């Protein structure tokens with residue numbers, strides 16, 4: 001099928017690369033001309049494992065191309081994905097839909113008859129209705145469908161998630177659109193991944209409810225971890241014990257420094273806003289957002305309690321999780337400024353984070369590897385769970401540190417190995433090892 005994807009950010013790019021790999025002819029469109037020029041040469045602006053290889057392969061096979069011209073792209077295809085950003089608005093917690101609506105206006109000028117517009121961007125309930133209105137107002141005689149098809153792609157494993165989805169959700173009642181969707185996702189359907197057809201509004205809400213439910217699980221297990229620390233229980237055993245109950249399941253029960261990223265905080269806030277708008281308050285979610293913010297702020301104090309002021313600490317990982325370069329709403333953005341304010345000498349290593357323009361880290365020193373960060377430090381703080389941190393030579397680390405203290409907010413080491421190595425070890429929801 002000929003497909004146009006508008007918005008070549010994270011979601012648009014992954015969708016375009018994967019659909020072209022399934023044999024569709026895909027044009028990814030973006031207003032940013034320099035981004036399009038780089039993408040046409042196979043240069044990817046984000047860190048996402050496997051994406052560059054997939055893009056290059058499909059450019060070479062002539063299934064994937066890039067353009068900044070919506071009009072000519074729409075001439076070539078009746079299937080149009082919208083994958084532009086819906087960030088939190090500057091005025092409040094609601095989603096800023098300006099990019100979506102200006103995209104709808106632009107589409108309406110060059111839409112072919114019987115086009116299918118597939119909204120992949122995360123949008124508040126009712127947005128697809130509004131897109132339909134905008135296009136109809138501009139173009140009353142045109143036949144078209146607007147359908148909702150949210151994405152469930154985790155940064156760091158987006159290609160795997162696209163190719164092996166837990167489910168594909170489609171909001172439409174149009175038979176024609178359903179047939180097109182089945183053709184678009186033929187590869188996933190062949191592998192018998194579930195596909196759910198529902199109303200547009202339900203589909204829009206499924207996306208928000210999924211992210212919000214996951215965010216809730218994380219804040220829940222984090223609060224249980226706090227209790228474990230007070231009473232001497234082990235949060236990993238609790239997660240295992242509750243996760244084996246099939247009604248609960250084992251995933252997303254890793255206690256840590258609180259959730260971040262571009263999606264959970266933004267989407268939970270937007271769902272709270274929809275609840276206010278339609279007078280169906282989302283009280284549980286309000287507590288989730290508050291609890292998460294509080295947690296991120298308190299972690300700096302926890303570190304200060306362990307080491308005292310005027311010390312030297314090394315930070316391993318500053319992105320919001322491992323396998324990404326994304327810093328948005330990362331716990332490090334709350335923790336590191338707190339340490340710097342207390343005259344702590346901070347050095348940082350992260351395998352992928354973009355070092356430039358992070359004002360919050362002004363005064364900290366970036367290093368090129370974990371050992372340089374550990375050298376002469378009083379404490380090593382683990383904020384993300386990169387595999388390379390799990391594989392560190394801990395004996396060597398201990399030898400080069402001034403004091404052998406590790407504060408591990410991702411529980412990447414076992415209590416036993418820390419005890420055997422004589423580290424003072426603070427983790428989340430588990431006993432502190434203090435060999436002094």
Ligand code: UGA
Nearest residue numbers: 151152153154155218252253254256259260261263320321
């Ligand atoms: C999330 C969802 O998982 C995707 O399904 C969704 O498509 C995406 O948002 C989106 O809306 O675009 P992502 O933000 O990439 O994906 O990250 P996750 O892997 O879900 O992690 C989110 C946060 O929760 C991270 O800060 C992570 O460290 C934290 N987390 C996750 C925990 O603290 N504990 C866990 O057990 C799992």
